[in-house]
Amino acid sequence: MRFAVAALVAATAVGCGSAGSEGRLTVFAAASLAEVFPQIDERPRYSFAGSDELAVQIREGAPADVYAAASARHAAALHEEGLTEQPRVFATNRLVLIVPAANPAGLRSVQDLERRPAKLVIGAAGVPVGDYARQALTALGAQRVLTRVVSEEQDVKGVVTKVALGEADAGFVYATDVASVAGRVRVVELPAQAQPRIEYAVAVLAGSRRNAAADAFVEELLGRRGREALRAAGFGVP
Secondary structure, eight states: OHHHHHHHHHHHSSSSSOHHHHTOOEEEEEGGGTTTHHHHOSSSEEEEEOHHHHHHHHHTTOOOSEEEESOHHHHHHHHHTTSBSOOEEEEEEOEEEEEETTOTTOOOSTTHHHHSOOOEEEEOTTSHHHHHHHHHHHHTTOGGGGGGEEEEESSHHHHHHHHHTTSSSEEEEEGGGSGGGBTTEEEEOOOGGGOOOEEEEEEEBTTOSOHHHHHHHHHHHHSHHHHHHHHHTTOBOO
16 A cells, blocks of 8 residues: 555656656655755656655665665665665754644653653654654663654654644654744754764665666765755755
């Protein structure tokens, strides 16, 4: 079911028609890149979803040319399986906790999640933003906060939406996702010792029939235009 939905999104995300019929580059990218990638290059046919879900689709033979993940681990795994060329890190990010603007649970720190009866929404296990959140809680010795989880989402946009709509008291997201819900949420910063290392990696698919275009997209992403767009969107660049 998830594959069918993602395939439908891919077919309508940017333009219509299939990549094969139009000869357009198909880029599978993490949901947190949905705003910035079209600013870097509007021509490809994009499919945005959780990095883990996109990796599953690639393993099942989905026709992609480029894979951009919010976790270098996911990109490395596909490379080790012979499904991509060598991944390259192109951006970094930070993890933050967001709460609704009204902050009904009165949360002012991550530690408050242990002290107050808050409803927490988090990325599912295997979804990079969910894994990063679990790493942060482990670093704080606050794993019992996971008992507050009321929903596990398949990508970071699901977490952002639930908190912005007030359906949860808090959620762990990337710092770059806050701009899309500015005024509807507040940001609670994580202690430095809890901040995970978040690196985004991009790779050309080994089976791509558009290698030249795929290589050009990666070079554009790593070049001046890509770096400027990423910085403007709040990402760090290596």
